[in-house]
Each structure stands twice: as C-alpha cells, then as structure tokens.
Amino acid sequence: MSPRFEDAAQKLASANDLLAEIARVGADRARGGYSRHVFTSADAELREWFAGAARARGLQVHTDRNANLWAWFGAPGVDAVVTGSHLDSVPGGGAYDGPLGVVSALAAFDLLRAEGFAPRRPLAIVVFAEEEGGRFGVPCLGSRLLTGTLEPERALTLRDGDGTTFADAARAGGHDPGHFGRDTETLGQIGTFVELHVEQGRGLIHLDAPLAVGSNIIPHGRWRFTFTGQGNHAGTTLMDDRRDPMMPAAEMIGAVRRSAAAVPEARATVGRLVPTPGGTNVIASQVDVWLDARLPEPGSVRDLVTEIAEKARAAAELEGCTVDVREESYEGTAVFDPALRDRLTAMLGGAPVLPTGAGHDAAVLAPFVPTAMLYVRNPTGISHAPQEFAEPGDIDHGTVELARVLRSLAG
Ligand code: GLV
Ligand code: MN
Ligand code: MN
Secondary structure, three states: OOOOHHHOOOOOOOHHHHHHHOOOOOEOOOOOOEOOOOOOHHHHHHHHHHHHHHHHOOOEEEEOOOOOEEEEEOOOOOOEEEEEEEOOOOOOEOOOOOHHHHHHHHHHHHHHHHOOOOOOOOEEEEEEOOOOOOOOOOOOHHHHHHHOOOOHHHHHHOEOOOOOEHHHHHHHOOOOHHHOOOOHHHHHHEEEEEEEEEOOOOHHHHHOOOEEEEEEEOOEEEEEEEEEOOOEEOOOOOHHHOOOOHHHHHHHHHHHHHHHHOOOOOEEEEEEEEEEOOOOOEEOOEEEEEEEEEOOOOOOHHHHHHHHHHHHHHHHHHOOOEEEEEEEEEEOOEEOOHHHHHHHHHHOOOOOEEEEOOOOHHHHHOOOOOEEEEEEOOOOOOOOOOOOOOOHHHHHHHHHHHHHHHHHHHO
16 A cells, blocks of 8 residues: 555655755855855765665655666556655856756655655655766766666776766765666656656746646757867967967857857757966867757768867867867757656646757656656746846746646645
8 A cells, every 4th residue: 555645754845945955065165156066065965865865755855876866656666656866066066957846846745745645656856966977977877877878988987177976976875886887677667757857948948837737848958079180388388389278269269159050940069278387477289078968850960070079179280289079978959758747737827838958867867767847937048157046936836737647646
C-alpha cells in the first residue's frame, strides 16, 4: 500500500522559505551571485541541506551511482513520477536556476501531504549533479552518466581549471567513480519526469503570464578552440617577430558575433578565455577559448561552428599560430513528450507553451522517458547572472501548479 504524505509530520514551508534557507550557501563575494560547483564545499553543504530537508519530510534519501541525489516518498519503485532539478550553478550565477525546481518540489510535496494525498505511483525528487558544467566543462554530467549518453571513461578524465579530474573530485566528495555509468535500474524507475525551472528569457514577460509549459530545447553545444603560438617577452619582442595566439583568438571572437548574427535565431557566445601562462608582460604561448553555440533546426549549429572554425584557422595561420578545435559537448533538439505537454497545458488552464535555448537535464532524459518542463516567469529576463529573479508570488503559484501536476500524474 502506498504511504500517505500526512504520515510524515512536517510544518508547511513555502518554496520561498526554502530558498531563504540556502541563500548564503556558495555566495560568491568576488563575482557576485553564486558559485556552487559540483563536489566543492558549497555543493556538499547544499547536498546536506537537501538530504536534511527531505528526511525531515519523511522522504527516503539516497545518492545514486552517478552522484545524483534522490528523495523518495515511501519505497523507491518503477513507473515513478519524478520531479526536481539541480543545485549547482554557473560561476557567479543566480539564485533560481536549478534551486527553484528543487525547493518547489519539496514545497509541492508538503502541499500534497497536507491534503492527505496518497500517491498511486511512486513519487520522487531528484537533484542532478553538475548540470551547468561549471566546473568540468561538460553540462548535465549526472543525467548523461545515468542515461549512458556520456561514457564514464570520458567523464572521469575531465579536468577543472586547477587540473583536478572529475574522478578525483568525486572521490573527494565521497563518491566512488568506479560506479559511474549507465544506471538502468535507476533510469528504469523513472516513469515520468517533470522539471520546474525559472524562465531564462523574456517569453513570459511578453505573454504576461506566470507559468509556461516547455515544448522543446534547441540544439546546443560547447567547443574548445586552442590557439598555440610562441610565448615570449612583451618588451623585447618586436611586433613583426610575434606569433601571438591572442591575435587569432581575438579575431575568432569577432567572427563568432558576425557569423551568428548572420543566421536567424542563432546564439553564439565566448564567455571564457584562458591565456597560458597569463602574465601582463608575457606574450601567451597558448589561448583556450570556449564557444557556446545554439541554433534551432532546420539550421545546423555544427555548420555554424565549422564556419567559425575556418575563420579561426585563417586568423591563426596569418599570425604563424595553430588552432585545434574540439567539440566538448553537444545536445540535439529535445522535444518534450507532446501528450504530456498537452496534458499539463490543459491542467494548467491553457498555460502558454514555450521553446527554450537553455539546456536542462530534462533534455537528456527526454529520449528515454516522457518528460515535461514548467517555466516560472523571470521579470528581469536575465539568467546566469545575479539579476536572475522570480517574484515570490510566482514561485508560490508555480509550486501550487507543480503540486497539481504531481497530484494528477501520481494520483
Ligand atoms: C544551462 O543553463 C545552459 O543552457 O547552458
Ligand atoms: Mn543554467
Ligand atoms: Mn538549470
């Protein structure tokens, strides 16, 4: 028999209250916002907080083979209705991208419990590890490893900015990297996945609506351009004698903007550039530039990157440098389950349906299980920055609607 939510004695905490509980964790004084990277002390603190909040609600908490955290109402089982998101952030990110889906899930469970809801399907919250790729470069590591869409051999050797491997960081965080990889048992338990997320654009501002249902995520990926030249002295090397990789890197950044601007709906960004060795009076020997590119079909994001890479090669040659281009991650179009999308839209009184250019673990899960997303209005339209926001009233509304969705799917 299914356990009942009211069996776990717990006061009602709103999603806003829960957000306030973690407001100081991982606050980045230097950059502003939050830097909550996987397997750091902030991540450990957030995991501990989540486990505590879940246990206080009578949920059964465990960590799966790929460092994703789970909180089950009653015994884990198959055909489960799963909701949740992630707690890690980009460097200097906002308070809502990820955590909103986690706190809303906990608060929605509280609402269901308070009304004495008895789920007929197992219900769980999942917190995916390293959704942003903020530390190891490749996003959605937890969900990709779980689904087997990323080989553990590749994940384990990814390095952070300090050279620490994902394997070593995981070990330091108390996880056994030998267990990482496709987890058919856990994946087989997910019957439906619904992720609530702050909207990361202006769609709901324009529609003047508090909540939307997701339709699809456009193809996107990350590429690393490594420009190599000759490191040298800034004061003694005449301009004609230089092979400075910063020059083709600068050309490439301009090419990114120009090439993407010429393709309707394309988005391409250079948000990270690392010169080696990185001294004011040193001509760099190497410059690594990361490109994030996204483009809806029928456009081809890979063709756009090929065009940028050709321009980068020409610029490198002109300076006597070389460039190596590597695709670090790619995610094709994710289409959320149309029947589930329509069911949620109807359930939410004809909520608008929005596509997005933002990536999510839900996109990784979508080819495997019926998956849906809910977006909560963001009045600034800004995300991946401290100005990301959601009104408390919209958060409460999103929580109530998430509870409605879970009630319907699991009831
Ligand atoms: C994650 O939010 C991404 O879209 O990169
Ligand atoms: Mn994000
Ligand atoms: Mn997110």
